Amino acid sequence: MIFWQLFFTFFKIGLFTIGGGYAMLALIQQEIVRHGWMTPQEFVDVVGIAEVTPGPIAINSATFVGFRTGGIPGALLASIAVVLPSLICVSIVTRMWERYKSARVVQNMFAGIRPAVAGLVAAAAVLIALATFRYVEGALGQIWTALIAGGAFYAVGFRRWDPIKVIVGAAVVGLIVFR
Amino acid sequence: MQQKPASLWQLFSVFFRIGAFTFGGGLAMLPLIEREVVDVQGWVDKDEILDIVALSQSVPGAIAVNSAVFIGLRLRGLVGAIAALLGTITPSILIILIIAHFFAQFQANPFLLRAFSGVKAAVIGLVAAAALRAGRNAIVNRYGLVAALCALILSVSGVLSIVWIIILGGVSGIIYFGRSQRGEAK
Numbered sequence: 001m002i003f004w005q006l007f008f009t010f011f012k013i014g015l016f017t018i019g020g021g022y023a024m025l026a027l028i029q030q031e032i033v034r035h036g037w038m039t040p041q042e043f044v045d046v047v048g049i050a051e052v053t054p055g056p057i058a059i060n061s062a063t064f065v066g067f068r069t070g071g072i073p074g075a076l077l078a079s080i081a082v083v084l085p086s087l088i089c090v091s092i093v094t095r096m097w098e099r100y101k102s103a104r105v106v107q108n109m110f111a112g113i114r115p116a117v118a119g120l121v122a123a124a125a126v127l128i129a130l131a132t133f134r135y136v137e138g139a140l141g142q143i144w145t146a147l148i149a150g151g152a153f154y155a156v157g158f159r160r161w162d163p164i165k166v167i168v169g170a171a172v173v174g175l176i177v178f179r
Numbered sequence: 180m181q182q183k184p185a186s187l188w189q190l191f192s193v194f195f196r197i198g199a200f201t202f203g204g205g206l207a208m209l210p211l212i213e214r215e216v217v218d219v220q221g222w223v224d225k226d227e228i229l230d231i232v233a234l235s236q237s238v239p240g241a242i243a244v245n246s247a248v249f250i251g252l253r254l255r256g257l258v259g260a261i262a263a264l265l266g267t268i269t270p271s272i273l274i275i276l277i278i279a280h281f282f283a284q285f286q287a288n289p290f291l292l293r294a295f296s297g298v299k300a301a302v303i304g305l306v307a308a309a310a311l312r313a314g315r316n317a318i319v320n321r322y323g324l325v326a327a328l329c330a331l332i333l334s335v336s337g338v339l340s341i342v343w344i345i346i347l348g349g350v351s352g353i354i355y356f357g358r359s360q361r362g363e364a365k
Contacts, residue, residue, distance in 0.1 A: 059244070086264070120206070163211050171295070177297070
């Protein structure tokens with residue numbers, strides 16, 4: 001019973017969140033609290049953990065909630081349920097895309113969308129910067145945050161360094177400079 | 180385009196790396212995907228990756244997961260999609276299962292929090308680098324510059340959701356490029 005509920009709930013969460021990431025959190029919270037699987041305070045802790053661990057936040061929360069309510073089988077089931085809608089929807093869209101992508105109107109559409117995506121990525125950078133600087137304490141912390149961000153931007157944007165190495169390097173620098 | 184062949188194991192391991200080093204969700208995975216999938220493996224070209232990102236943001240689900248499915252499907256069909264998908268989610272599942280066991284100790288670990296502050300700062304720079312790269316590839320004329328700036332302002336101000344901004348970009352592309360093509364025909 002719990003397994004069916006977990007599957008159904010996380011399938012629904014995967015299906016009804018468009019735009020990814022933080023858009024999912026409100027829906028996840030609503031569902032988890034409604035089923036009484038966690039208190040709102042526990043959920044805040046889960047989000048905190050999801051943020052400091054790698055991987056999509058939706059998967060992290062699904063695994064955590066599934067584990068809490070149904071052990072390891074619950075964790076696997078909830079994680080698979082939350083990504084299943086992606087598999088189905090993307091398969092349908094890909095089929096349509098392959099069929100129509102050479103049509104002139106579709107090419108024009110994507111020529112219009114590409115610069116908008118560039119703007120959206122820039123917006124993501126601004127929004128992440130605002131959220132991060134709000135959370136950093138002290139002038140020294142802010143300066144280090146700006147230096148690390150600027151260094152990562154230069155290294156990846158202009159020197160084409162491997163982002164994974166930059167992330168590992170930033171973790172080491174963070175360990176040394178932050179209090 | 181000429182695509183390099185991809186084995187299922189390669190798909191799994193490339194997306195495992197992407198899943199293991201994507202912090203903060205959403206578009207934070209873009210620089211890693213570009214590096215691994217476009218630069219290193221040559222599976223997708225640099226314009227197409229922006230189309231995949233746009234489509235990934237327009238269908239339900241997490242962006243990293245959707246992009247993995249798109250690329251996996253593209254290269255090896257449904258089994259490829261499943262391999263890429265499992266690669267993306269396996270690191271999260273493993274790490275969260277470990278953490279769920281040691282929840283209390285993990286929460287207050289000062290070393291982890293400091294290292295993570297460094298990672299968070301770097302993610303700003305990484306996403307900014309992805310924006311720079313996307314801009315270089317996608318902004319080729321005045322239309323592109325205006326569209327990118329509009330998308331930036333609409334998204335940061337929170338006036339429109341991402342899906343609507345993408346729809347608006349598509350509609351304006353159809354109108355703008357459709358008109359200039361009719362102009363050439365005359």
